[in-house]
Amino acid sequence: MKRNNKYLKEAIAKPIDQNRVDIKIKFIKTHITDADEAFDGVDPSSVSDTDQTGHTEFGNARNKKVIVPIETKVNSLRYKVTRTFKHVSAIPCISLIINSAPPLNLLPEKRQLENPYLITLRREKDLLVTTSPKACAIIEASDKWIDFCYFPFVYQRRAEFSLSKTPAVLQLYNSSAHANEVIQAKLATYNVRMLSFHSHSTHISQALDLVTFSSVKSELPPRKGRRLPSKEVDRVKQMYDTIDLHISETTNGQTFKKSRN
Secondary structure, three states: OHHHHHHHHHHHHHHHHHHHHHHHHHHHHHHHHHHHHHOOOOOHHHOOOHHHHOOOOEEOOOOOEEEEEOOOOHHHOOOOOOOOOOOOEOOOOOOOOOOOOOOOOEEEOOOOOOOOOOOEOOOOOEEEEEOOOOEEOOHHHHHHHHHHHHHHHHHHHHHHOOOOOOOEEEEEEOOOHHHHHHHHHHHHOOOEEEEEEOOOOOOOOOOOOHHHHHHHHHOOOOOOOOOOOHHHHHHHHHHHHHHHHHHHOOOOHHHHHHHHO
């Protein structure tokens, strides 16, 4: 009876999850115009666009799961961050291949991670990854981070690849209208554009987040009473090997220059 209930719940849950994903995809399409305008005129060699490379991220309305392709390219992995606390997150700052600016550490909201899911494979080409709760940063912290971390990084990358006049794009997620106005005024004087995404939307031009992989792999506890079949365990081990390979590999400046040709 318990087994039948389990299968029944799974049969009900899968269409619901798929429906959430479909709604999310539909919602994402409303931001494509804004993204096109933000990246208009940006040098293609300095942009890692996950739509064009096929590495788009999707998440459901609960912001707990993210479906990402199991296969990815090394040059689409942008940065690596080591977490010092389970619920501290980070945001990517610029759509440049290879490295990103030092991440902006975000303060966790006052709620605990509820019912964490163990990693499972939904389809052969997709991974089901658990993400941490949302986090936030105050305007004052964002302002200082832009001055002391983001702008110096932009200058460095422009000089390194002789792109002194190319615009950069700062991507913000779920920021308020007031914060957008304050930050936009600062960015305008430095030829930096801002692309803001609303709550529960995906980063259209965001590469795979290694922080998510690190968090799921080492810090999130498995759900009690959940055991995987041996075949599925082997698949998960293979998935970890793939992730470790991409985390350990790096792309250098020479690879970046080759990608421009």
